Amino acid sequence: MRLVALILLFLFAAPAFPQQAQAPPAELERVEQTLQTLTELKAKVAAIEAQIDQLIAELSERKGAIQNHQPVPFGGISDASAGPADPVKPKAVRCAAITGKGERCTRSAVAGSRYCRQHQVAHQR
Numbered sequence: 001m002r003l004v005a006l007i008l009l010f011l012f013a014a015p016a017f018p019q020q021a022q023a024p025p026a027e028l029e030r031v032e033q034t035l036q037t038l039t040e041l042k043a044k045v046a047a048i049e050a051q052i053d054q055l056i057a058e059l060s061e062r063k064g065a066i067q068n069h070q071p072v073p074f075g076g077i078s079d080a081s082a083g084p085a086d087p088v089k090p091k092a093v094r095c096a097a098i099t100g101k102g103e104r105c106t107r108s109a110v111a112g113s114r115y116c117r118q119h120q121v122a123h124q125r
Helices: 001-015 024-068 117-124
Strands: none
Touching: none
């Protein structure tokens, strides 16, 4: 009796669980091509992300350099190795006088004046 019940169950249950149909070869090939294309695109995205990370790092360095930039002193010569000016020593100011050749005097001005010692005397007369 059990054997008959199992056979009947098998006969009636078999149509309820259809076997998986084999995919046509054209569809299988298309799926494989799509997977290959997606794998290639994934590799390209990874390369682009690496370039973006590199550009972000470079821009961050440039931003820091711009933020830390100090103005160049008169004459356009910057001494990057020099630290901040000594707070006790006043900053030297260039003489404002014009020489006989029509050029600006190259000497340092006297403290509290716009002129060097020689031109200060000349401008007092």
